Amino acid sequence: MAALFSNYHEGLFIDEPTTHLDMKGTDFLIEELSYYYGSLLLISHDRYLLDKLVTKIWEVADGQVTEYTGNYSDYEEQKRLEAKQQQERYKIYQKDKSRLQRAADEKMKKAEKITQANQSMSKKETKTPSQ
Incomplete structure (x- = not known):
């Protein structure tokens, strides 16, 4: 030293x-x-x-370098905030995914009903005698 x-x-x-x-x-x-x-x-x-x-911390993770300003305590606080924000973004993603899945399921049910209705009409039309 x-x-x-x-x-x-x-x-x-x-x-x-x-x-x-x-x-x-x-x-x-x-x-x-x-x-x-x-x-x-x-x-x-x-x-x-x-x-x-x-006064700066460079975190190396997954081949990426991320720079944080401040001392170690500041770095920890920034990491907690990032984790909280990531969790919130994930919750929003999950809600959107569920909403879109329900909408897609409803569209598929409607399409299935229309297809069934068209098929039953075709069968009725074929059974009616020609004039």
Whole structure:
């Protein structure tokens, strides 16, 4: 860590920096990185560290990268909101699907009745003697 902070670097790529640090070491790292003014790409599972340092989170899922603005707590809130909106869209989809299925079923019943009526008329017409 001392070597990292002894010289200025325009960008830092840090992967799991708090893995072997105690709370005091983590606080020191956060303090040092909070004054860093270059580009910082940080990969960590330490939510406390992420809440204190990051301003953007890039989520990589299913081959897609989604950018979220804010710290880790903001990211969690945005993910909850997305899940809630997705659930609401799914409910609307289910209602529309049911409504359309009922409408299609009604049309099929009407078409079936018309077909049956036409068939019975044809049979009656064929049974009547020709004049």
